[in-house]
Amino acid sequence: NAGVTQTPKFQVLKTGQSMTLQCAQDMNHEYMSWYRQDPGMGLRLIHYSVGAGITDQGEVPNGYNVSRSTTEDFPLRLLSAAPSQTSVYFCASSYQNPSLRGYTFGSGTRLTVV
Amino acid sequence: EDKVVQSPLSLVVHEGDTVTLNCSYEVTNFRSLLWYKQEKKAPTFLFMLTSSGIEKKSGRLSSILDKKELFSILNITATQTGDSAIYLCAPGSGGGADGLTFGKGTHLIIQP
Numbered sequence: 681n682a683g684v685t686q687t688p689k690f691q692v693l694k695t696g697q698s699m700t701l702q703c704a705q706d707m708n709h710e711y712m713s714w715y716r717q718d719p720g721m722g723l724r725l726i727h728y729s730v731g732a733g734i735t736d737q738g739e740v741p742n743g744y745n746v747s748r749s750t751t752e753d754f755p756l757r758l759l760s761a762a763p764s765q766t767s768v769y770f771c772a773s774s775y776q777n778p779s780l781r782g783y784t785f786g787s788g789t790r791l792t793v794v
Numbered sequence: 795e796d797k798v799v800q801s802p803l804s805l806v807v808h809e810g811d812t813v814t815l816n817c818s819y820e821v822t823n824f825r826s827l828l829w830y831k832q833e834k835k836a837p838t839f840l841f842m843l844t845s846s847g848i849e850k851k852s853g854r855l856s857s858i859l860d861k862k863e864l865f866s867i868l869n870i871t872a873t874q875t876g877d878s879a880i881y882l883c884a885p886g887s888g889g890g891a892d893g894l895t896f897g898k899g900t901h902l903i904i905q906p
Contacts, residue, residue: 715896720803722882722898723837770836779825779886779893785836 682706686771686786693761693793701756701789703771711774712754713738713783714746716767723770729754761793796821798897800883806903811873815900817883818865826886827859827866828894833879840868840881870902878904 687702705712713728725738729748743765745757754773758765768790772783797820807813819827826844830837841850843859843866850857854873859866870877880899887893 720898722798723884723896725894777825777886777888777893778828779888782828782830782839782842783837783894785838787835 684771684773684784684786686769686789688789689787690790691792693758693791695761695763695793697761699758699761701758701769701771701791703754703756703786704752705754705771705773705784706752707773707775707784708751709773709775709784710751711776711778711783712748713772713778714744714754714756715770715772716740717770717788718767726756726769758791763793765791766793767791796885796887796895798883798885798895800881800897800900802900803898804901804903806905807873808905809873809875811904812869812871813873813902815868815870815881815883815902816865817867817885817897819883819885819895819897820864821885821887821895823888824861824885825888825893828884828886829857829866829868830882830884831879832882832899837882873904875904875906878902 684705710731714726715723727746729735771786799818801816829840841857846861854871857868882899884894884896
């Protein structure tokens with residue numbers, strides 16, 4: 681099993697550009713989430729999904745869109761990149777509510793917006 | 795609003811020392827408390843605690859939960875340089891968002 685796969689691992693964007701961070705899992709997990717991690721800030725939830733076709737906002741959703749057309753994939757779209765979105769992004773998945781099983785995390789995408 | 799406070803935020807000790815990391819929380823509909831270790835990349839799961847007073851152990855690491863006082867501790871004995879990492883605690887709740895709220899983490903550095 682590959683687990684949770686994130687691509688790309690590194691990305692540099694110019695202000696105003698758009699891009700999609702990819703996340704795929706092969707564990708048939710229903711729950712998937714996107715977090716961003718900034719120095720001294722821990723993990724902050726951007727968006728999450730409890731199953732295909734269902735998404736909701738987390739703590740810091742502004743500037744990001746998600747969709748969940750299949751159980752396996754949960755891409756994160758940056759609509760118009762801003763320097764404040766420079767961060768490390770983690771995708772995570774869980775078989776059921778993560779308060780019961782915890783999350784499996786991807787290896788992260790380091791994004792720099794210049 | 796759910797709140798998670800980890801202390802200390804950073805800690806530097808020498809190999810062989812014992813460390814105690816703290817996590818206090820306020821969440822609605824509490825279900826569990828999870829501990830993760832994060833080295834250079836993704837957080838990896840350490841423990842999930844659901845009952846007060848029952849210690850969970852894995853080698854030199856152990857953790858315990860106090861649901862009355864709303865805190866958990868993570869102990870690491872006979873520390874090694876490989877224990878250097880950020881340790882994250884995350885209480886899980888049955889209500890709101892995706893069920894986990896992460897603290898800011900404790901950055902632990904073990905010096906040889």
